[in-house]
Amino acid sequence: MNARRQQHGTNEKKKNEFWEWSKALLIAFGLAWIIRYFLFTPIVVDGESMMPTLEDGDRMIVNKIGYEVGEPDRFDIVVFHAPEKKDYIKRVIGLPGDRVAYKNDQLYINGEPLPEPYLDPKKEEINEGTLTEDFTLEELWQIEVVPEGYVFVMGDNRRYSKDSRIIGVVSMEEIIGSTSFIFWPPNELGLVE
Template sequence: MNLLSKAKNEWWEWTKALLIAVSLAALIRFFLFTPIVVDGLSMMPTLQNGDRMIVSKMDYKLSSPKRFDVVVFHAPEQKDYIKRVIGLPGDSIEFKDDQLYINNTLIDEPYLEGYKVQLSNGKLTEDFSLDQIIGQSIVPEGELFVMGDNRRFSKDSRHIGTVPIEEVVGSTSFVFWPIQEIRLIDR
């Protein structure tokens, strides 16, 4: 084998390896995981503006969303939103006296405790019922009721209505950037 033939063969092997690597990366990103950047303050104190996270696209191919999952979904404004699942299909939702009620049961929201302390002179959000927001007493089949943790400054189901489950990209619970903030978030 001459030197030119050997160089061509080595070039071809490197090209194949590069094509395989790019193809695998594209498949993983398209079907399994994708990064997302938190844009805004609607999930504070759980998530900060600029946090970078990994979205698992497979979670809801194998199971259904669970209450308090943090999900990414396609919003009506052609943007992806990050919010917390509060209501599942068939749930009644009410917020009164700064407390969340699901199916007439008071719900503890430990992920908001630090934020509530900061709001010593105010409420998380105004009182509401699901009926006032969407004109129905329960979350419709195939849809979710989502809210940001920063209830005062979150555009969520109180404004855009319930979210069709097919619009959910996936769940996210791993912050990978900034490095000093690497963590799993609480449900």
């Protein structure tokens, strides 16, 4: 009888241990899903439109909660749903109410020139012409300013970027989040500006 009671106790202990491990795994998977779905998600850079800042194949973390409590800042790198049912990664250039223009490879916001030091390496590669062709919002989209609830985005590799010059201004509702941290490849690990 004593051996039977010990056997029963051992079986109960195994069941409890199994149940505790099952709960721990369910909680871990649940937390991972919540973090990925609501807070952060990985993305792979696809293409060369953000070179030299981002390379094709770079893996980054997208912060999905930042814009739930705030709005994009100028020059943030954002990921958004593009019209082609694809996610794009670009840099915010114009904010709501901004007049955006380019002249002689110089960005003008509301008539004031703004530096873009992240473009300097790409500008040095160019043998002739400019990195960014001249334009105004009026010329591109017949609007004077970036509308409320929208941003004007561009890739850093201006000659090879499908951005707001082609697809139009981007609704803030389409923005998934911002990204500034490369986690792969290891030699690129770190923050980008």
